Amino acid sequence: MLAIGDIRREDAAMDDRPRLMPPVLFVGVVSISTAALFIKRCNEEVAASVIAAARLGIASAILAAVSFAMRGRQAIRIPREHRRSILLAGLFLGAHFFFWITSLSHTSVLSSVVIVTTNPIFVGLASFYVLKESLNRRLFVGIAFAALGGAFIAVSDSGQRGSLYGNLMSLLGAIMMSCYLLVGRTVRQRVDNLSYIVPVYGVAALLLIVIASFSGQNVVHYRSGTYSYLLLLALVPQLIGHTCLNWALAHASATLIAVCILGEPIGASLMAYFFLGEKVQALQAAGGALILVGIFIATRQEAAADSTTLSDVAG
Numbered sequence: 001m002l003a004i005g006d007i008r009r010e011d012a013a014m015d016d017r018p019r020l021m022p023p024v025l026f027v028g029v030v031s032i033s034t035a036a037l038f039i040k041r042c043n044e045e046v047a048a049s050v051i052a053a054a055r056l057g058i059a060s061a062i063l064a065a066v067s068f069a070m071r072g073r074q075a076i077r078i079p080r081e082h083r084r085s086i087l088l089a090g091l092f093l094g095a096h097f098f099f100w101i102t103s104l105s106h107t108s109v110l111s112s113v114v115i116v117t118t119n120p121i122f123v124g125l126a127s128f129y130v131l132k133e134s135l136n137r138r139l140f141v142g143i144a145f146a147a148l149g150g151a152f153i154a155v156s157d158s159g160q161r162g163s164l165y166g167n168l169m170s171l172l173g174a175i176m177m178s179c180y181l182l183v184g185r186t187v188r189q190r191v192d193n194l195s196y197i198v199p200v201y202g203v204a205a206l207l208l209i210v211i212a213s214f215s216g217q218n219v220v221h222y223r224s225g226t227y228s229y230l231l232l233l234a235l236v237p238q239l240i241g242h243t244c245l246n247w248a249l250a251h252a253s254a255t256l257i258a259v260c261i262l263g264e265p266i267g268a269s270l271m272a273y274f275f276l277g278e279k280v281q282a283l284q285a286a287g288g289a290l291i292l293v294g295i296f297i298a299t300r301q302e303a304a305a306d307s308t309t310l311s312d313v314a315g
Contacts, residue, residue: 021252025260028244033267035237035315036109040276041229043105047217051230052097053208058234060201067194077195085187086196090203092180098208100173100315107166109272110280111153113265113315114288115170118146120258120299122178130182142298145290152287193246237315258299262292264315 042051067076078086103112124139157163188196212219248257265288272278 021248024244025248025252025257028241028248029260029263030267031241031244032237032261032315033264033271035233035241036104036113036268037271037275038229038233038236039101039104040109040272042226042233043101045222045226046230047212047215048101048105049098049208049212049215050217050219051233052094052101053205053212054230055233055238056094056097056201056208057205058231059238060198060205062234062239063194063201064198067198070194076198078191078199082187082191085183086191086199087203089180089183089187089196090200091207092176092183093200094204094207096173096176096180097204098173098211099169099176103166103169103173105166106169107157107160107163108278108280108284109276110265110269110278110284110288111157111163111167112170113268114291115150115153115167116173116177116315117262117265118171118291118295119174119177119181120295121146122175123181124298126178126182139298142294142296145294145297147294149287149290149292149294152283152290154287156281156283156287259296262295265292268315 039051046054064076100112100116103116121139121143124136125143128134128139153167154164157167184196184200209219245257245261248260269278269280269288273280
């Protein structure tokens with residue numbers, strides 16, 4: 001009777017999943033959309049490397065504690081042959097956050113977040129040229145839309161000092177994320193989620209701490225409000241947002257989640273408008289829309305991505 005009761009409870013939980021999907025996805029997308037807002041709040045006082053190190057350091061510490069509580073001594077299980085790849089993935093992830101967070105000091109939230117979201121296009125190109133995977137014609141159409149949208153944003157931002165540099169930093173962030181995802185594709189087939197992300201986040205945080213130290217950046221003595229934003233950055237977009245998307249990926253198609261992640265630039269731009277007073281120009285909005293359409297077309301048939309790969313596309 002006890003076993004039958006357990007089965008019924010499990011069936012009831014499975015029946016709840018379709019009902020839970022919309023609110024979980026909504027919370028996930030809104031959570032990752034807050035990243036740019038929290039970073040902007042810290043930018044005046046905290047260097048990009050310090051912001052990124054705090055985000056990843058706090059997140060990795062919390063995840064490590066959860067992992068040890070669940071598994072004890074077997075918390076992190078990494079096969080020897082994958083340790084070098086995990087180190088490389090951490091370096092790429094750290095570089096991604098450094099470039100992207102730097103971009104937010106020099107360009108608008110809309111331009112930065114839309115450009116950094118183009119990483120699926122770079123992954124598609126690299127998969128063809130480096131991994132020799134088949135190339136869908138949709139990718140070329142997506143690249144054309146994204147390139148045109150990028151040109152619109154470049155023209156729109158041309159009159160703003162530093163915007164071109166900021167957009168370039170965001171583009172470098174997208175390329176670094178693409179490299180991180182390509183490394184993760186192979187490693188995640190053999191290493192479980194927690195065993196992968198805890199050391200990767202830790203390596204990325206250490207890289208950023210080293211960058212901050214050698215560049216002479218202040219790492220302490222900030223206002224109390226700044227510390228609050230750094231903590232929120234680790235908790236809301238990194239832990240809550242990614243956790244929601246990882247949960248959804250277990251119960252929905254990878255394509256659906258990839259499309260939902262495209263809501264991040266929209267959410268981030270709305271928050272920047274209401275909380276930071278950032279206005280969106282017509283040409284800039286048109287360019288952002290073209291880029292999002294291009295990403296959607298390029299990734300529409302991508303169904304082989306795993307949970308870590310897709311959720312880490314998010315900000």
